[in-house]
Amino acid sequence: MSDKWMIYGANGxxxxxxxxxxxxxGMTPVLAGRNKEALAKLATKLDFEYRIFTLDNPSEILNSLQDIDVILNCAGPFHITCAEIVEVCRQTKTHYVDITGEGAVFEIAKAGHEMNVAAGIVVCPGVGFDVVPTDCLAASLKERMPNAVSLSLGFQTEMKPSRGTLLTMLDDLGKGTLVRRDGHLQRVPFGKIQRAVNFGKDPTNAVSIPWGDVVTAYYTTSIPNITVFVPMPPGRIKFMAWLERRNNLLRRTGIKRLILNYVKRRVNGPTLEERGKNPAHVWGEAKDAQGNILIGRLETLNPYTLTLCSALMAVRFLLKYNGKGGYFTPAQLMGSQCVEELPGVKPMVFKKIETLGV
Structure with a gap:
């Protein structure tokens, strides 16, 4: 191993x-992407090597990854870029991680498990806020309640989304939310599943969202029923549900394209000051067949700063990795407590609520 690693999409x-x-x-990545001007400027500022290549030509990817041990993919949409990069990673024996939260990406990665084993590479999407803290909390709940039959997860933060996050949300508009029931993924209309959740202070109304944990938490825990929630007031849920129902109209009339173009041109990610003021509160609830409940909570840095730290943690882990290849969730790869190693993360706390059963 040469300990050489790459950030693809480094200019995002x-x-x-x-x-x-x-x-x-003190880490020295190779910066990579498509935008030569932006990459050259950033590489000069940081004194890093950089490489320009697109993902349209596998031979370009192959030439660029020949001496790379680990690639961290930060370029979405990940359901496209992940598959293109991983296919070449199997040839160059390059471990792959990314910062996606897209459920489809985890399914694609899982489907390639045996090929990754044969190639001897680790493929571990979702090493950012999506889905490291929730995956660790899910694994920890399962360790403490091995017979759990349902799992609810959620998170609360006041952080405004970045351009990439908004584009993914707009792309998913009209698809409803995603849950797992009896081991199978199901689409349900947005707003149909709501409940009160106490993320750490007081109960608040929350709605289910199509978060990647409905895929990854199942791989990590084997719990057959999984739902992910975020806080949202009823009025906003009704508006979002209205948009969902009119997605086809928005697309046909060109309004959706106008919104997408506006986001691409005008939306920037949160500032350093904004990131510093907005921690995240992660919540989980496991339940067994007798109705006993185990609640777990975790406070982290804001989602963007945690993503920076957890992504680099995953890179450092893989640069020293000597284990088997395959697909892994973050908790499977680095352990259920790995999130607690990150700066600004408070230890997970748990509370059990027992019932008399049925």
């Missing part, structure tokens, strides 16, 4: 922040 919002943090802590 999160990719750039990861590169800057890497420089501060």
């Amino acid at each position: 919002y999160t990719g750039r922040l990861i590169a800057e943090l890497a420089e501060k802590i």
Whole structure:
């Protein structure tokens, strides 16, 4: 192993922040992407090597990854970029991680498990806020309640989304939410599943969302029923549900394209000051067949800063890795307590609520 690693999509919002943090802590990635002007400017500033290549040509990817041990993909949409990069990673024996939260990406990665085993590479999407803290909490709940039959997860933060996050949300508009029931993924209309959740202070109304944990938490825990929630007032849920029902109209009339173009041109990620003021509160609830409940909570840095730290943690882990290849969730790869190793993360706390059963 040469300990050489790469950030693909380094000129994007999160990719750039990861590169800057890497420089501060003495890590030396190779920066990569499609935008030569932006990459050259960033590489000069940080004194890093950079490479320009697109994902349209597998031979370009192959030439660029020949000497790379680990690639951190920060370029979405990940359901496209992940498959293109991983296929080449199997040839170059390059471990793959990314910062996606897209459920489809985890399914694609899982489907390639045996090929990854044969190639001897680790493929572990979702090493950012999506889904490290929730995956660790899910694994920890399962360890403490091995007979759990249902799992609810959620998170609360006041952080505004980045351009990439908004584009993914708009792309998913009209698909409803995603849950797991009896081991199978199901689409349900947005707003249909709501409940009160106490993320750490007081109960608040929350709604289910199509978060990647409905896929990853199942791989990590084997719990057959999984739902992910975020807090949202009833009025906003009704508006979002209205948009969902009119997605086809928005697309046909060109309004959705106008919104997408506006986001691409005008939306920027949160500032350093905004990131510093907005921690995240992660919540989980496991339940067994007798109705006993185990609640877990975790407080982290804001989602973007945690993503920077957890992505670099995964890279460092793989640069020293000597284990088997395959698909892994973050908790499977680095352990259920790995999130607690990150700066600003408070230890997980748990509370059990027992019933008399039925």
